[in-house]
Amino acid sequence: MSESAGRHGPPHRAAAETACVLPWIHLCASIDGVYGRCCVDDSMYHNALYDESEEPVFALNDDAIGCSPGSRYAKDNPDRVMGLEEAFNSPNMKRTRLAMLNGERVAACQYCYFREDHAAQSYRQNVNRRFAQEFDLEALAARTAADGTVEEFPFFLDIRFGNTCNLRCVMCTYPVSSSWGAKQRPKWSSAVIDPYRADEELWTTLRENAHLIRRLYFAGGEPFLQPGHFAMLELLVETGNAGNVDIAYNSNLTVSPERAMKLFPHFKSVGIGASCDGVGEVFEFIRAGGKWADFVANLRLLRSEVDVWLQVSPQRHNLWDLRNVLEFARAEGLEVDLANVVQWPADFSVTSLPADEKARATEELTDLIAWCTELGWDKPAVHLGALRSFMNSLDPISLVDEGAS
Ligand SMILES: C[S@@+](CC[C@H](N)C(=O)[O-])C[C@H]1O[C@@H](n2cnc3c(N)ncnc32)[C@H](O)[C@@H]1O
Ligand code: SF4
Structure with a gap:
């Protein structure tokens, strides 16, 4: 970073609702060679290309970070081919940091914001909690140059x-x-x-x-x-x-x-x-x-x-087997993580259940939460509570419209 770039000022007070530690410390590189702010970065995925019967142009989304030299995207986006270090300080990554510190939501991060808006746990919340001691918002701002650059290797x-x-x-x-x-x-x-x-x-x-x-x-x-x-x-x-x-x-x-x-x-x-x-x-x-x-x-x-x-990835196919998974975990002495609720395919999502089944599922989840709470088993109790709220916070149509299309 050049001296003239200067440092970023203190974070906006709305940044607690928008910022995620990952663009400061982390880089994701997807299966088909696109870099991402994290693994649920919406800009990284171009799945519709693979539905084309004839080979399409592999145009990168505008807000994607960039692509690796060995990816299929490289041929069609020569100006956006980069290595890890360049990706970490690419124009879109720098814009992301500045927007987050400024209290603005970033379109590529809609998967997390959507979950937070519908009572589910988000990856953003989890990683911010995990790294809170080392990297609070002030520390992130202090690491950031005025143009959004972060010097440290992710x-x-x-x-x-x-x-x-x-x-x-x-x-x-x-x-x-x-x-x-x-x-x-x-x-x-x-x-x-x-x-x-x-x-x-x-x-x-x-x-x-x-x-x-x-x-x-x-x-x-x-x-x-x-x-x-x-x-x-x-x-x-x-x-x-x-x-x-x-x-x-x-x-x-x-x-x-x-x-x-x-x-x-x-x-x-x-x-x-x-x-x-x-x-x-x-x-x-x-x-x-x-x-x-x-x-x-x-x-x-x-x-x-x-x-x-x-x-566990809770979805329609296993909603009625979560009890068995929890009992198996208990017998094996294992912890269970149920936070990764399936949103896509939309018809696999628990939100797409008809109202009468949601009512029965709500009873089942309430019963499981009580059982976990009685055992002092907090993590699954919290995740099941979030699953219950998420299921009931949306009807199938709004999930397709807002989150999974
Ligand atoms: C894509 S897999 C890759 C790692 C490994 N193959 C596995 O299954 O654990 C990573 C996680 O994503 C979950 N997963 C797969 N399809 C999903 C979907 N449509 N929505 C949410 N999670 C999904 C899997 O259950 C798994 O826990
Ligand atoms: S979710 Fe299943 S099919 Fe997909 S990568 Fe993991 S094991 Fe393979």
């Missing part, structure tokens, strides 16, 4: 090293899962997408900044099947930096985690949100191609070594 990275996945979960799609791709990809695109594996500039940047990385989040696709994920872990081990790094995952835990387990002892901490959307048959219905028995075996293997919790 210490928290979420790079989706491709879409390779063994499952075809009912609420997932192509390009997120290569198994969905094998069934529904357009003829001009390949089932497997991996824009980062051969991106030499990316690997050089990661190597040069390995000492600054403190936190990684892996999803995908299925991280335990991604070559790039293993290369990233190995890079941190080889450079002697793994001990500084906390890793978090979402994994379907239906493939063997043994290769990753050999690397885990080098890291500061490892946490795995094991995606579990039901028990037994419900699990196998939602997580199409997965076996409940494999999931349970991998879960028990991993939990002896690292922190594991159940990550």
Whole structure:
């Protein structure tokens, strides 16, 4: 940053309602090579392109951060091809920081604001809570140049090293899962997408900044099947930096985690949100191609070594199985996270239930909340309360109009 850029002044008082710590400390890189403010950045997703029968122009959304050299977008957006560092201080990222500090809502962050407006927990609220001690609003403003630049390398990275996945979960799609791709990809695109594996500039940047990385989040696709994920872990081990790094995952835990387990002892901490959307048959219905028995075996293997919790995506298909998931978690001594409520596909959302079923579901959720509260099990009680409010705060039409179209 040049001296003449100066520093940003104090945050606007409305910034508490609009700002998110992530654009200051974090960068996401999507499965198909678009950079994002985080993984729910609305500008990062261009899924409609993959519905075209003929290969379309891969035009980036105006408010997208930019794209990586190995992505399909690079050819059609040559002026917006960039590496990690340039993406972190791209014009749209700088505008985002300034708008947030100024108390303005950012269009790309509508997924979070929408949830907050409808009584659900947002990613913005969760990360702001998690990093509150180190990065309050004053600290964010102090890190920001007058033009929105932040000099520090983003210490928290979420790079989706491709879409390779063994499952075809009912609420997932192509390009997120290569198994969905094998069934529904357009003829001009390949089932497997991996824009980062051969991106030499990316690997050089990661190597040069390995000492600054403190936190990684892996999803995908299925991280335990991604070559790039293993290369990233190995890079941190080889450079002697793994001990500084906390890793978090979402994994379907239906493939063997043994290769990753050999690397885990080098890291500061490892946490795995094991995606579990039901028990037994419900699990196998939602997580199409997965076996409940494999999931349970991998879960028990991993939990002896690292922190594991159940990550549930509440939706119409599992609303009546949440009790079984909670009882399974209780029996295994595991924590449960139910905050990631499915909004898309809209007809899978609990908000799309007819009124009489919502009334019955409200009773079921109220009963589950009372049970958790009696046990002093706060996290699921809070998440179930938010789920109940979210379900009842919207009718199906308003969800399609406002959130999921
Ligand atoms: C896309 S997956 C990738 C990681 C890994 N394959 C897995 O399933 O955990 C990350 C998380 O997103 C959730 N997910 C999948 N489709 C979703 C949807 N339509 N809405 C909300 N969450 C979804 C999954 O259940 C999982 O917990
Ligand atoms: S396991 Fe994860 S990436 Fe694969 S299909 Fe299911 S939700 Fe999608």
